[in-house]
Every structure is written in structure tokens, then in C-alpha cells.
Amino acid sequence: MPAVALISQSALTHNLSIVKNKSSAKIVAMVKANAYGHHLDLITPLIKNADILAVSGLSEVQKLRQITSQPILLLSGVHSSQELQQAIDLKCQIVIHHPAQIALINNNTQALSVWLKIDTGMHRLGLSDDEYQHCLSSFKSNSLITIECVMSHFACADELNHPMNSLQLETFEQLTSDTINRSMANSAAILSNPASHFEFIRPGIMLYGASPIADNNYNLQPVMQLSAPVIAIKTIQAGTSVGYGATWVADQQTTIAIIGIGYGDGYPRHAKNGTPVLINDILCPLVGRVSMDMITIDIGNATVSIGDTAILWGHKKLRVETVAKYSNTISYELLTGISGRVSVVSGE
Numbered sequence: 001m002p003a004v005a006l007i008s009q010s011a012l013t014h015n016l017s018i019v020k021n022k023s024s025a026k027i028v029a030m031v032k033a034n035a036y037g038h039h040l041d042l043i044t045p046l047i048k049n050a051d052i053l054a055v056s057g058l059s060e061v062q063k064l065r066q067i068t069s070q071p072i073l074l075l076s077g078v079h080s081s082q083e084l085q086q087a088i089d090l091k092c093q094i095v096i097h098h099p100a101q102i103a104l105i106n107n108n109t110q111a112l113s114v115w116l117k118i119d120t121g122m123h124r125l126g127l128s129d130d131e132y133q134h135c136l137s138s139f140k141s142n143s144l145i146t147i148e149c150v151m152s153h154f155a156c157a158d159e160l161n162h163p164m165n166s167l168q169l170e171t172f173e174q175l176t177s178d179t180i181n182r183s184m185a186n187s188a189a190i191l192s193n194p195a196s197h198f199e200f201i202r203p204g205i206m207l208y209g210a211s212p213i214a215d216n217n218y219n220l221q222p223v224m225q226l227s228a229p230v231i232a233i234k235t236i237q238a239g240t241s242v243g244y245g246a247t248w249v250a251d252q253q254t255t256i257a258i259i260g261i262g263y264g265d266g267y268p269r270h271a272k273n274g275t276p277v278l279i280n281d282i283l284c285p286l287v288g289r290v291s292m293d294m295i296t297i298d299i300g301n302a303t304v305s306i307g308d309t310a311i312l313w314g315h316k317k318l319r320v321e322t323v324a325k326y327s328n329t330i331s332y333e334l335l336t337g338i339s340g341r342v343s344v345v346s347g348e
């Protein structure tokens, strides 16, 4: 019996309604990385009323185009005339974030919709002030090119009081004061910074029910519930170690349940001793190292049988944000890291 990731349709719909309650801007639903690990084919039908879907690379556009005729935004843009032609054939809108892309787009002979991405402080992708002005003036004389929107990305949106947030917003507003369509907000900014919403918002992680902001889940509901079966149970004596490296030693007699999920499925190997696992409605601590195919949990006196189901995350008592914290990572990495061995199935 493999580990299962159950995808809740109603949770996704609920989270989308939270997005809409927060802002009346148009919605760019972020479905990169196979819809944050939730599988494009399961998620796409649930976000039919998003205004546009965004993915990172052309291979993702190809997969997405097979299942929807909705507008698609290609975040990485294109880097050769072949890629440009592919993007046009797939009818996607293209982000331009680098000066090398400006000439490439300008030489094209077909009608094309683009988004311009400017760097307001992230210093990763995006045109500088000068490059942006150059881009605007060179596209102005090209009737084939439609500039749909000007966008930028926050570096620190999840830290509500970080000074970068207002600095980036100010820079963005200055550069785009005469722009009709603008887009800046990811999930953290949608939840916390209405001044950043503009005309298009770009929710990602919040659609999937994880909060990007510590200590506040904003009533978001987990979309993915990851579970796996109990495959063995054993009682061990005080002083007995469990797992690779014998790193955990029982300080009293206790009962260990072995769960059929490990880092080969995407459960984080760095999950610490004490990371909670929900079994028969009781939170039990992970003990010992995570193996490729299994983990060990201390169930104490709880009543547990072989074949019972353990929930690893995606429950109101055990959110993925908690597991991420115990694993020194973020929910994004855990959700996108589910391996091909896990069966991802659609549920109510």
C-alpha cells in the first residue's frame, strides 16, 4: 500500500474564496511545479474562473495547454527564437525580465502578449529602470506586441514589517505610475498588504492551503492530505535505539509504530525527533531517523493496529507548515517534493 496524497476539491475552492475576499483584483493562479505538487490535472479544473494560470517553464506550458484553453503566463520567458515560436504556438503570454529577451521579442513577426517584469529589489529576475524604459520605447513602435501587465516580485513579503516591502512598493509605483495593469502581490502580500494588490494578484501557496506567514493560517484549508499505513508495531525496552545511526534511544519502555513513508516519497529526511504524526486522532512524535521507505513514531499507549492510517500533514491538527518548521524548511518544498511513488488522488 503506497503513501497517498488526497487532494481536497472543497479546500481549494474555499481557499480561492479567501483570495477573492481579500482582493477584487484579477487572479493569476500560480500552478508551477505541477501545481505545487498537487498535480495539474486535478487542480486546473478547480480554478476555471482564475483569469490566467502561470507556470515557470515551457515544458510546464506544454502540459498545461493539453488540459486547458485558459490564458497561460510563462514566467521564465523565452531564450531563443525556437522557444519563442513554441510559446506562440502554445498561445501563452510571455514574461520579459532580461534585456536579451527584448530584441528577441522585437524581431518576431507574429502578434504576441507580454508581461514586463521589473526588478524592484529582489535582484533575481527583472529589468532595471533603464532597461525597462528601453523596453517600453522599443515596444511602443511595434504593433505586434501588446503589453498586458507590468509586474515585480517581493523579496520579503512573508515578513510583514520588513523595510524592503515598502521600499519595493514605492519603487514599483514610481516606475509604473502611468501603467494600466500592474501586478506585485504573491500570497503573503495578498493576505497582508492591500496596497500591493493593483490589477492582478498572484496567489500560489495560499491556494493550496498553506500560509506563508508564521503563526497565522488565515483560515486557509490544507488541500493535500498526505497519509501512509502502519506496516509494523513493536514494543521496545528502555535503552533501546531505533533506526539508522541509533540516534534515538527510548528512555522507558514504549511502543513504536513503523509507517510506510520515507524520504523516497518526499517526507523530509531532516524532520527532527518529535515531529508530530497524526494517528487515530492522536499526535505522536517521530523518533529516530527518517529512512527511504519508512519512519518510526512513538505511539506510547495509544491503540494502533497494523493497517491503520497515519496522517503526515494536511489536517487541521497537523498542518504542513508545522512539519516544515520541524524540518527546517518551508511548506513549499514539502508540497512540491512529493515523489512519483505517492499516489495523488482527487477527493471531495
Ligand SMILES: *Cc1c(COP(=O)(O)O)cnc(C)c1O
Pocket: 030, 032, 075, 153, 185, 186, 187, 188, 202, 203, 204, 205, 206, 212
Ligand atoms: C511562485 C510565484 C508567486 C506565488 O508565490 P506564493 O508565495 O506561492 O504565493 C508569485 N509570483 C511569482 C513571480 C512567482 O514565481
